[in-house]
Amino acid sequence: MVTNVTSLTRSGLLDFLVQRVSAVIIGLYALCVVGFFLANPALGHADLVGYFGSTSMKLFSTVTVIATVGHAWIGMWTIGTDYIGPHYFGRHATAYRFTYQSGCLLVLFVYAVWALTLFWGR
Amino acid sequence: MQVSVYRYNPDTDEAPEMREMTVRLPEGRDLMVLDVLELLKVEDPSLSYRRSCREGVCGSDGINMNGKNGLACITPVSEIVRRGKLVLRPLPGLPVIRDLVVDMSQFYRQYEKIDPFLQNDSPPPAQERLQSIEEREKLDGLYECILCACCSSACPSFWWNPDKFIGPAGLLQAYRFLADSRDTATAERLAKLEDPFSVFRCRGIMNCVSVCPKGLNPTRAIGKIRSLLLQQGT
Numbered sequence: 413m414v415t416n417v418t419s420l421t422r423s424g425l426l427d428f429l430v431q432r433v434s435a436v437i438i439g440l441y442a443l444c445v446v447g448f449f450l451a452n453p454a455l456g457h458a459d460l461v462g463y464f465g466s467t468s469m470k471l472f473s474t475v476t477v478i479a480t481v482g483h484a485w486i487g488m489w490t491i492g493t494d495y496i497g498p499h500y501f502g503r504h505a506t507a508y509r510f511t512y513q514s515g516c517l518l519v520l521f522v523y524a525v526w527a528l529t530l531f532w533g534r
Numbered sequence: 535m536q537v538s539v540y541r542y543n544p545d546t547d548e549a550p551e552m553r554e555m556t557v558r559l560p561e562g563r564d565l566m567v568l569d570v571l572e573l574l575k576v577e578d579p580s581l582s583y584r585r586s587c588r589e590g591v592c593g594s595d596g597i598n599m600n601g602k603n604g605l606a607c608i609t610p611v612s613e614i615v616r617r618g619k620l621v622l623r624p625l626p627g628l629p630v631i632r633d634l635v636v637d638m639s640q641f642y643r644q645y646e647k648i649d650p651f652l653q654n655d656s657p658p659p660a661q662e663r664l665q666s667i668e669e670r671e672k673l674d675g676l677y678e679c680i681l682c683a684c685c686s687s688a689c690p691s692f693w694w695n696p697d698k699f700i701g702p703a704g705l706l707q708a709y710r711f712l713a714d715s716r717d718t719a720t721a722e723r724l725a726k727l728e729d730p731f732s733v734f735r736c737r738g739i740m741n742c743v744s745v746c747p748k749g750l751n752p753t754r755a756i757g758k759i760r761s762l763l764l765q766q767g768t
Binding site: 419421422423424425427428429490493494495497499 | 690691693694695727728729730731732733734735760763764767
């Protein structure tokens, strides 16, 4: 049986808000980075390090990664609770769904740690 | 005209099948799909389907015609037939009882969940609870729903989670009572809808709007419920 148990917020309203606010943050970040690339066509390694290494950009990147993790989790959780149900997976659906959700969380966690290490590590 | 009809009798058939049937249409006039079903039933009296008012009021004969849900009694053959062929199936996503007759229990359970009756704890007035013209107008486009299930059974979110997602028909009715100036249970009604499934499983694909035989807009009602939840919760 599909349940709310693995929804981290247990609130449709909060998930709805997180998805929309995170989408705005991701969109602004994309505009910012694409705008920078378009405005500076001949970029070298030092330019990129300088751009992404500034404290303001590090903070913006960190916020965007957190927003992406929240956005992706809600989306993937929704997909899992739609399609990995008893209609396709029979009585083992809960086990398949839990495995899928655990995999999603693990991948998102690794991506987040990896990204934060890139932004803030030496 | 060639008609391909979904046939399934769980007492005698191992699996459902599409049966090809031929019907002779009268010259010079357009029939409704329900008329075609009646002609087919003359040929094969074992064909099962629901029908009652035959004028789009009772909502009994919701079926899937050439891939689109609708009421057989108000759908002209000329509008739905493609390349001279008509394919008739039961409403998708609902358990089939026999042929074109589906089990609507889950659909009605979701309708029941939204408490489809006026709630008002204040002492009733001597005659009736009055509404202004503007207050009454807010119910237009909501009260007309006949619960035919064409919309909910066209909704993938309802197919995947019919026990948790209220579905477009139930949510249209939920908003009908939220919008009613005489109803005072707004907070309680919204609290029941705040979970991740009841309302928020709607992805806004609007199949419900495209199939509603009464021309109603459940997606708009769902959007209004979300706005009310946002106003209350933020």
